[in-house]
Amino acid sequence: MKKRDFLTMDDLSIDDINDILDDSFLFSNLHKGWQLPHSRLIANLFFESSTRTHYSFISAETQMGAKVVDFQPSTSSVNKGETLYDTVKTFEAIGMDCVVIRHEEDRYYEQLENINIPIINAGDGSGNHPSQSLLDLYTIKEHFGKFEGLNLLIVGDISHSRVAHSNITTFERLGGNVKLSGPEFLVDRKDLYVDLDEGVAWADIVMMLRIQFERHKDKFDFKADEYLEKFGLTKQREKMMKENAIIMHPAPVNRDVEIDSDLVECERSKIFKQMENGVYVRKAIIKKVFGEEF
Ligand code: NCD
Numbered sequence: 001m002k003k004r005d006f007l008t009m010d011d012l013s014i015d016d017i018n019d020i021l022d023d024s025f026l027f028s029n030l031h032k033g034w035q036l037p038h039s040r041l042i043a044n045l046f047f048e049s050s051t052r053t054h055y056s057f058i059s060a061e062t063q064m065g066a067k068v069v070d071f072q073p074s075t076s077s078v079n080k081g082e083t084l085y086d087t088v089k090t091f092e093a094i095g096m097d098c099v100v101i102r103h104e105e106d107r108y109y110e111q112l113e114n115i116n117i118p119i120i121n122a123g124d125g126s127g128n129h130p131s132q133s134l135l136d137l138y139t140i141k142e143h144f145g146k147f148e149g150l151n152l153l154i155v156g157d158i159s160h161s162r163v164a165h166s167n168i169t170t171f172e173r174l175g176g177n178v179k180l181s182g183p184e185f186l187v188d189r190k191d192l193y194v195d196l197d198e199g200v201a202w203a204d205i206v207m208m209l210r211i212q213f214e215r216h217k218d219k220f221d222f223k224a225d226e227y228l229e230k231f232g233l234t235k236q237r238e239k240m241m242k243e244n245a246i247i248m249h250p251a252p253v254n255r256d257v258e259i260d261s262d263l264v265e266c267e268r269s270k271i272f273k274q275m276e277n278g279v280y281v282r283k284a285i286i287k288k289v290f291g292e293e294f
Contacts, residue, residue: 004289006120007109008128009170016288017137017174023284023294024138024277031294034283035065040290043069043096045088046122047078047103052251052275053122053131057100060282069096085111092117098289118289126160126215131285132250133166135278137174139270140205142277143246148175153199155181155231156209156258159188160216163250164209168192179203182231185220186211196231201240207248208233208258224257233259238266246270 027034042061046054061068078087084103091099098118106125123129144150152171158164158180168178168189179194179202180187187193200206228234233247247269255261264271
């Protein structure tokens with residue numbers, strides 16, 4: 001049997017997406033305490049900084065009764081020149097049943113075709129972030145009950161955002177409409193560009209992004225207060241949003257840069273709800289990767 005990797009949203013059919021969202025809902029409620037029926041060892045290999053994704057995978061794995069191994073790149077043989085492939089192959093050799101990987105290289109998993117245990121992609125460079133996309137979808141469906149016909153505005157450093165890249169195509173596949181805003185030189189899909197004020201008034205979902213300075217090759221002239229005024233979600237812009245519209249952000253949030261600090265926990269903000277939902281969604285992904293049934 002071909003092993004089940006979980007790498008990009010494009011690999012998932014609409015039915016797969018709906019199955020994961022349905023399972024996530026069951027994990028949020030009825031199947032809260034559901035345990036993996038077989039003993040499973042899962043290794044988390046985070047080569048890039050992470051708080052939410054890393055620890056919500058650990059939370060999901062632990063709650064499901066998996067045994068969790070947490071890899072520390074800084075004290076591993078990566079420092080001795082070992083490749084990503086040899087590192088992952090080692091985890092396979094020493095008995096892991098699955099690896100969760102975050103890595104700074106776009107499509108790093110293409111080097112891992114000869115790995116025989118399932119790989120869950122927790123983010124590749126500026127490429128894909130499928131578990132984030134699913135938790136975003138879950139949060140949207142929880143609020144609106146559908147995707148069809150909804151307007152999603154994503155604002156910020158689109159070019160360097162795997163969150164934006166995973167969400168744009170997926171949301172369109174699900175029948176939603178997507179527009180992008182932010183500094184024009186940081187928006188790689190010019191065809192979807194919209195003026196920020198116009199976009200905010202159009203959107204049902206305003207998804208704010210952090211500027212991913214760590215991925216920038218060239219420095220740009222940046223002042224936090226100017227950025228907030230020009231490209232951020234200010235209190236004034238929030239007032240232009242539709243009555244039932246919501247604010248999302250994958251976090252980490254840079255308060256008072258891309259979003260006014262007072263809006264982070266305002267009534268229409270789903271930012272902390274997204275984090276909570278991330279655990280349900282990651283449980284559903286792990287269940288799917290191991291091919292388990294409730
Ligand atoms: C994002 C990421 O790491 O891709 N955060 C996350 O996973 N929740 C976004 C970011 O780093 O800005």
